[in-house]
Amino acid sequence: MGKTGRDFTQIYTIYGVDNWQTPLFLLIHAISFAFLSVFFLLYFEPICYFSQHLFPFLGPSSARFAAGFTGSVTALSAVCLFFAAGNIFYSSVSLQWEMGQRMVNAVPDWSTVKHALDLGCGRGILLNAVALQLKKSGSSGRVVGLTPARISGGNGSKITPNTLSTLRTACLEGVEEYVTCRAGDPRTLPFSDNYFDVVVSGVFLHTIGKEFGQKTAAASAERMRVLGEVVRVLKPGGVAVIWDLVHVPEFMQRLHELRMEEIRMSESVLAFMVISHIVSFRKPIQHSVGLSEVRLDWRFNNLC
Ligand SMILES: C[S@@+](CC[C@H](N)C(=O)[O-])C[C@H]1O[C@@H](n2cnc3c(N)ncnc32)[C@H](O)[C@@H]1O
Numbered sequence: 001m002g003k004t005g006r007d008f009t010q011i012y013t014i015y016g017v018d019n020w021q022t023p024l025f026l027l028i029h030a031i032s033f034a035f036l037s038v039f040f041l042l043y044f045e046p047i048c049y050f051s052q053h054l055f056p057f058l059g060p061s062s063a064r065f066a067a068g069f070t071g072s073v074t075a076l077s078a079v080c081l082f083f084a085a086g087n088i089f090y091s092s093v094s095l096q097w098e099m100g101q102r103m104v105n106a107v108p109d110w111s112t113v114k115h116a117l118d119l120g121c122g123r124g125i126l127l128n129a130v131a132l133q134l135k136k137s138g139s140s141g142r143v144v145g146l147t148p149a150r151i152s153g154g155n156g157s158k159i160t161p162n163t164l165s166t167l168r169t170a171c172l173e174g175v176e177e178y179v180t181c182r183a184g185d186p187r188t189l190p191f192s193d194n195y196f197d198v199v200v201s202g203v204f205l206h207t208i209g210k211e212f213g214q215k216t217a218a219a220s221a222e223r224m225r226v227l228g229e230v231v232r233v234l235k236p237g238g239v240a241v242i243w244d245l246v247h248v249p250e251f252m253q254r255l256h257e258l259r260m261e262e263i264r265m266s267e268s269v270l271a272f273m274v275i276s277h278i279v280s281f282r283k284p285i286q287h288s289v290g291l292s293e294v295r296l297d298w299r300f301n302n303l304c
Helices: 008-015 021-042 044-054 060-105 125-136 164-172 217-233 248-257
Strands: 115-119 142-147 179-183 196-202 234-245 261-265 269-271 274-282 287-289 292-294
Touching: 008 060, 008 164, 021 044, 021 060, 044 060, 060 125, 060 196, 060 234, 060 269, 060 274, 115 125, 115 217, 125 142, 125 164, 125 179, 125 196, 164 179, 196 217, 217 234, 217 248, 234 248, 248 261, 248 274
Parallel strands: 115 142, 115 196, 142 179, 196 234
Antiparallel strands: 234 274, 261 274, 269 274
């Protein structure tokens, strides 16, 4: 049972584990390293004896040191690998659910929400958390999940996106009437200006511009472009809540430049073995500069 009172077995059954190969790969290595370190512990004397015969230039004390050092490093590696496997397994579903609840709670009033957007909705953990909240608060609002327009297959082929699995999870959560999906490019969102009361996004923005390399200026510009799109499609007075890995301080700076209001960053949370934060903000109702009021253009392109 998680902190939010939800049975995690049920959550894992509904959503499965995304990229399950990664925690499995880490777990297999962790188990191998653990066996190896136990082997070193149980057969320490024979290993020292054997290494002295294999490498005659090693004296008895050097052989003991080498065996002890190798055994310790192996044990330490096993601990690190177990931790990484556990953290990635936990991050892939349970943590996403917990963070989804926190993100939903960061929106002060759901009863007035008519349109919400989940950017990069994936299997729909956050999407369904929003839909459950809309259902709970008796709102007539609906939530749209943005799915990729096209995904490149491993062999370079183009596969049309399948949003069915996302919609299926909504059915399993009993919120199918509140949810829909729309394919599109997050850099040019297929929605009009000032449309959404709420925009959310969970562990998605860091994937933008990856093709340029995570730390490059080009990737950062792409992420900022998507952030500009979030601001563009938000209604004045609307709230956005974004949970992301690594780049949140960069988002904070940009949101200040865009003169958003009530910008808040959560404490750090270890997710997928890196630091993550939730950032929330409100789009101002209006901006006044000097004597006359001006409507700002939120598009990133116009600001460079
Ligand atoms: C880590 S998952 C997000 C998980 C999701 N927030 C949830 O709560 O289940 C990232 C998702 O972004 C989606 N994605 C990747 N590129 C995208 C794009 N260009 N537009 C929309 N979604 C995209 C992928 O399908 C992937 O499932």
